Amino acid sequence: CLVVCISAESPSLKIFSQLTQLFLTVQLECPYYKNPGLHLNYQVKSFHTRCESLESKVDLHLFSKVKIGMIDLLGDQKYFACNVLTPYHYTIDIEIKLNEEGFVLPVNAQDEVYERIALCIDDEKRFCANSHNLLGKESIKQRHLKLIGYVVVQIPFFEFNPLNNKNDVLDYLHKKVFPNFYSFHE
Numbered sequence: 001c002l003v004v005c006i007s008a009e010s011p012s013l014k015i016f017s018q019l020t021q022l023f024l025t026v027q028l029e030c031p032y033y034k035n036p037g038l039h040l041n042y043q044v045k046s047f048h049t050r051c052e053s054l055e056s057k058v059d060l061h062l063f064s065k066v067k068i069g070m071i072d073l074l075g076d077q078k079y080f081a082c083n084v085l086t087p088y089h090y091t092i093d094i095e096i097k098l099n100e101e102g103f104v105l106p107v108n109a110q111d112e113v114y115e116r117i118a119l120c121i122d123d124e125k126r127f128c129a130n131s132h133n134l135l136g137k138e139s140i141k142q143r144h145l146k147l148i149g150y151v152v153v154q155i156p157f158f159e160f161n162p163l164n165n166k167n168d169v170l171d172y173l174h175k176k177v178f179p180n181f182y183s184f185h186e
Contacts, residue, residue, distance in 0.1 A: 024088055025140070028147045056138060058093050059123035059157070066121050066155055069169040070094060073177075074104060081107045088148055090141050094119035096177065117177060118150040123157045132158060153177050 023038035063082075071077050074096075084095040097105040100114040126138045134142070142152045153176055163169050 020089060021140070024144065028088075028144055055091055055141060056126045056135065058121050059125065062123045062157055062160065063093060063121050065169070066119070066160065066173075067094070069166075069173050070119075070177075072166060073170050073173050078106045078108075079104050086145070086148065086150075088144060090145060092118040092145070092150070093121040102180075116150050118145050118152050119155055119177065120145075120152060121155045121160075127156075132156065 019038055026033055027037070067077075067082065070080055074080060079096065081095045082093065084092040086092060096117040096119070097107070097109055097113045098115040098117065099105055099109075099112045102115075105113060120138070120142060122134065122138065126135055127133060128135060142154070145152050155173075155176065160169075160172065163172055
């Protein structure tokens with residue numbers, strides 16, 4: 001049994017974030033658990049905040065390089081969205097939608113979405129020091145994204161940064177994001 005006391009005078013955003021993540025962990029990983037949940041007043045809307053975040057902010061330089069590569073690969077930014085907030089409070093670096101045949105859909109597609117791909121652009125700050133092991137909060141995030149139905153594609157800095165030219169970037173992203181094939185559907 002977990003009992004948490006929060007002072008009504010100075011509630012910490014970090015505490016609310018941690019409580020929300022614990023609540024979501026129980027919901028996603030223990031769906032058979034039916035005891036009382038966390039009241040909406042104590043839940044955060046997003047784990048990504050200006051200060052004290054449960055999500056590591058994406059490195060803008062690495063993000064920009066991957067974004068440019070995705071535009072080159074897909075032909076237009078209308079085929080992916082950046083910084084997407086999920087209903088489970090996580091922020092996805094890049095989201096791609098596919099229909100049932102595997103066609104890449106424009107960002108504004110709603111009805112025919114069959115699968116969603118979440119690109120996690122992971123720089124050095126998202127890993128344990130001197131290793132290729134994700135921090136716990138990033139590992140939890142990726143596990144939860146999978147549980148809510150996303151195909152999670154990790155773009156780690158140690159694979160992406162050594163790429164030397166546009167063709168290397170395109171080849172890497174194609175193999176990572178669409179290992180079998182991809183097509184477009186208007």
